[in-house]
Amino acid sequence: MRTDERLHLTLSTFFDIFILGKKVVMILEVAILDVEPTQTSEFEQAFLQAQKIISKLPGYIGHELKRCLENSSRYILRFD
Numbered sequence: 001m002r003t004d005e006r007l008h009l010t011l012s013t014f015f016d017i018f019i020l021g022k023k024v025v026m027i028l029e030v031a032i033l034d035v036e037p038t039q040t041s042e043f044e045q046a047f048l049q050a051q052k053i054i055s056k057l058p059g060y061i062g063h064e065l066k067r068c069l070e071n072s073s074r075y076i077l078r079f080d
Contacts, residue, residue, distance in 0.1 A: 027059075027079075027080075028078070028079070028080055029078070029079045030076060030077070030078050030079075031076070031077045031079075032074065032075075032076055032077075033074065033075045033076075033077055034071075034073060034074050035073045035074070035075065036073065037072070037073040040067075040072065040073055043075075047065055051063065051065075054079075060079075060080075061080035062079075062080045063077065063078060063079045063080065064077070064078045065077050065078075066078075
């Protein structure tokens, strides 16, 4: 797979959350990824492997990859 994926936009938001009376800061990141239209299957297969690594990162809570309805080669990736 070529690395033609381009990161268009990354948004980070900080949330103050209180868990059991303690203040915890949570970061929510959203990335818009454009993939070459002929490589969406390869991208999705590569992401299946990458999420195994992502889920082991310090502070990892969750993530979600969604395909855009209007542009089938655009994805939105959310990390908690």
